[in-house]
Amino acid sequence: MTDTFHIDEPAFDPATGEVRLPYRLGDLRFTEVLRLPAPADPALADTASFRKLLGLTAIVLGTSYFKLKAPLTIAAPAIPLTDAERAFVIDVYENGLGEFYARNNLARFGRLTLEAPADTQGAIPRPELRHRALLPIGGGKDSLVSVDLLSHVGAEFTPFAVNPKGPIVTSVDALGVTPLYVTRTLDPEMVRLGKEPGYFNGHVPSTAINSMIAALCALLHGYDEIVLSNERSASEGNVEFDGRETNHQYSKSLGFELLLADTLANATGGALKYYSLLRPYSEARIASLFTNAGRFDHVFSSCNRNFRLNGNDGPLWCGECPKCHFVFLIFAPFMAKERLVGIFGQDLLDNPANERSFRELAGLAGQKPWECVGEILEAAACLYTLTRHADWHEDAVVRAVKADLFAQYGEEKLQRAMAECLTDSHDHHIPPALAAKVAAYAV
Structure with missing residues (x-):
C-alpha cells in the first residue's frame, strides 16, 4: 500500500x-x-x-x-x-x-x-x-x-x-x-x-x-x-x-x-x-470594463478547451461549455449584440440546446458547474437584465427561463443583485496608491 x-x-x-x-x-x-x-x-x-x-x-x-x-x-x-x-x-x-x-x-x-x-x-x-x-x-x-x-x-x-x-x-x-x-x-x-x-x-x-x-x-x-x-x-x-x-x-x-x-x-x-488587481470587481463589472477596448476581441478566449494538455486547434470558443455560456451571458448586458455574436461566432442565448446550462449558471437547476464561473446570483441578475433588454429579450433561452427566474428570485432581488454587481468592493489588498489610481480610471 x-x-x-x-x-x-x-x-x-x-x-x-x-x-x-x-x-x-x-x-x-x-x-x-x-x-x-x-x-x-x-x-x-x-x-x-x-x-x-x-x-x-x-x-x-x-x-x-x-x-x-x-x-x-x-x-x-x-x-x-x-x-x-x-x-x-x-x-x-x-x-x-x-x-x-x-x-x-x-x-x-x-x-x-x-x-x-x-x-x-x-x-x-x-x-x-x-x-x-x-x-x-x-x-x-x-x-x-x-x-x-x-x-x-x-x-x-x-x-x-x-x-x-x-x-x-x-x-x-x-x-x-x-x-x-x-x-x-x-x-x-x-x-x-x-x-x-x-x-x-x-x-x-x-x-x-x-x-x-x-x-x-x-x-x-x-x-x-x-x-x-x-x-x-x-x-x-x-x-x-x-x-x-x-x-x-x-x-x-x-x-x-x-x-x-x-x-x-x-x-x-x-x-x-x-x-x-481585479478583486474589487464582479465578473459582470469586469465584462463592462472589457467592452471599452476592442483590440482583443478576436484574440482572447476563456474557453477551457483551448488550454488542455493536448492543445486545441479549433475555434477560440466552443460554444458548448459552461465557461463559454457564462462569459457570453455577462458580456450581453454591456456589449452590442452584433459585436458579441461576432466574437463567439453564434448567439449562444438563442440556442434552445443551451437552456439547461444557463439554468445551472443561474441556480435554477442542478449545482454550480465545476468551472471558473461567477456567482449564481450574478448570473441570475444578468439574465434578468436581458429580459428587459431590446437586443436580447426575444432570444430563446431568455424567454424560456424568464418565468422561473422571476418566481425563484423576484424582480426586486434581481435588481439589487445587478446593482451590487456594478458596485466595487473594498475587500481586497491592492496597494492603496495603486488602488486609488485604478479606481479613478475605472469609473
Missing part, C-alpha cells in the same frame, strides 16, 4: 534555467522539469529567498503527483518549513485539492500529516528587487482588463505565462510587450497513470501552481510584485463535501490570495508582493 508521498530536494541550474523537481509515491518515481527564462541574475539565484521559494514550489507542484494515490502522509525531508509554511502546505493539499476529493469521494480534510524539518534560520534577508510587476496572462478577458488598467495608470509590467499557447500567445502578441515564458514539463508517466485503473485523477490548484512558478521568475529577474487578475466571485464555492465548502476556484479566492501573499512575503524578507 502506498502510504506516503515523498517530495525530494529540488535542483536548479542557473546556467540553463532548468529546475528539476523529483517525487516518489511508493515504488513510483517522477521528475518534473521547469525551464525558466534566461539570463537570470546569478546573485539573486544564490539567496536564501530563492532557496526557500524553490522548496515551496516543489511542494505545491507536487499536488499533480500526490493525487494519483492521495495518501495521508506527505514527506519533504529536505525542505525545512516554518509553522506558517506548514499551515500553507496543508491548506494547498486540503482546500486546493478540495474539488479533486469531492469528485473522487475521498475524505482528507483534517486527516493529512506533513513530515518536514523545522526551519529555525529566522528572518530571511530582503533581496533587492525592482519596482515592477509580473502579470500572468491567461488568454481570457480578466488579465487583459488588468493590462488595460495598469497601462492607463502608468505601471511597469511584464506579461508572464507557463506553457503559453493559443489565446495566451495571441493576446500577448497584441500587447507588443516582451513576455517572460516558462516551459513546464510534467512527468509523462504521471500523465499516463492518471488514465489507468487504480489511480485517481482530477482538478489541481493551477493558480497556486502558476503563482509559485511566477514567484521564482519574479525573484530571478528582479520583480517586486506578482499581479493576479482574480475577481471577487472566485471566492464562492460549489458544494459542501466532507464538512467544508469545496471551491473549484479555491486558489483564486481571496482567502488563499492572502495566505499566499503572506507566504511569499515571509520567504523574501517582505520584498515580494502578491495581489489581485
Whole structure:
C-alpha cells in the first residue's frame, strides 16, 4: 500500500534555467522539469529567498503527483518549513485539492500529516528587487482588463505565462510587450497513470501552481510584485463535501490570495508582493470594463478547451461549455449584440440546446458547474437584465427561463443583485496608491 508521498530536494541550474523537481509515491518515481527564462541574475539565484521559494514550489507542484494515490502522509525531508509554511502546505493539499476529493469521494480534510524539518534560520534577508510587476496572462478577458488598467495608470509590467499557447500567445502578441515564458514539463508517466485503473485523477490548484512558478521568475529577474487578475466571485464555492465548502476556484479566492501573499512575503524578507488587481470587481463589472477596448476581441478566449494538455486547434470558443455560456451571458448586458455574436461566432442565448446550462449558471437547476464561473446570483441578475433588454429579450433561452427566474428570485432581488454587481468592493489588498489610481480610471 502506498502510504506516503515523498517530495525530494529540488535542483536548479542557473546556467540553463532548468529546475528539476523529483517525487516518489511508493515504488513510483517522477521528475518534473521547469525551464525558466534566461539570463537570470546569478546573485539573486544564490539567496536564501530563492532557496526557500524553490522548496515551496516543489511542494505545491507536487499536488499533480500526490493525487494519483492521495495518501495521508506527505514527506519533504529536505525542505525545512516554518509553522506558517506548514499551515500553507496543508491548506494547498486540503482546500486546493478540495474539488479533486469531492469528485473522487475521498475524505482528507483534517486527516493529512506533513513530515518536514523545522526551519529555525529566522528572518530571511530582503533581496533587492525592482519596482515592477509580473502579470500572468491567461488568454481570457480578466488579465487583459488588468493590462488595460495598469497601462492607463502608468505601471511597469511584464506579461508572464507557463506553457503559453493559443489565446495566451495571441493576446500577448497584441500587447507588443516582451513576455517572460516558462516551459513546464510534467512527468509523462504521471500523465499516463492518471488514465489507468487504480489511480485517481482530477482538478489541481493551477493558480497556486502558476503563482509559485511566477514567484521564482519574479525573484530571478528582479520583480517586486506578482499581479493576479482574480475577481471577487472566485471566492464562492460549489458544494459542501466532507464538512467544508469545496471551491473549484479555491486558489483564486481571496482567502488563499492572502495566505499566499503572506507566504511569499515571509520567504523574501517582505520584498515580494502578491495581489489581485481585479478583486474589487464582479465578473459582470469586469465584462463592462472589457467592452471599452476592442483590440482583443478576436484574440482572447476563456474557453477551457483551448488550454488542455493536448492543445486545441479549433475555434477560440466552443460554444458548448459552461465557461463559454457564462462569459457570453455577462458580456450581453454591456456589449452590442452584433459585436458579441461576432466574437463567439453564434448567439449562444438563442440556442434552445443551451437552456439547461444557463439554468445551472443561474441556480435554477442542478449545482454550480465545476468551472471558473461567477456567482449564481450574478448570473441570475444578468439574465434578468436581458429580459428587459431590446437586443436580447426575444432570444430563446431568455424567454424560456424568464418565468422561473422571476418566481425563484423576484424582480426586486434581481435588481439589487445587478446593482451590487456594478458596485466595487473594498475587500481586497491592492496597494492603496495603486488602488486609488485604478479606481479613478475605472469609473
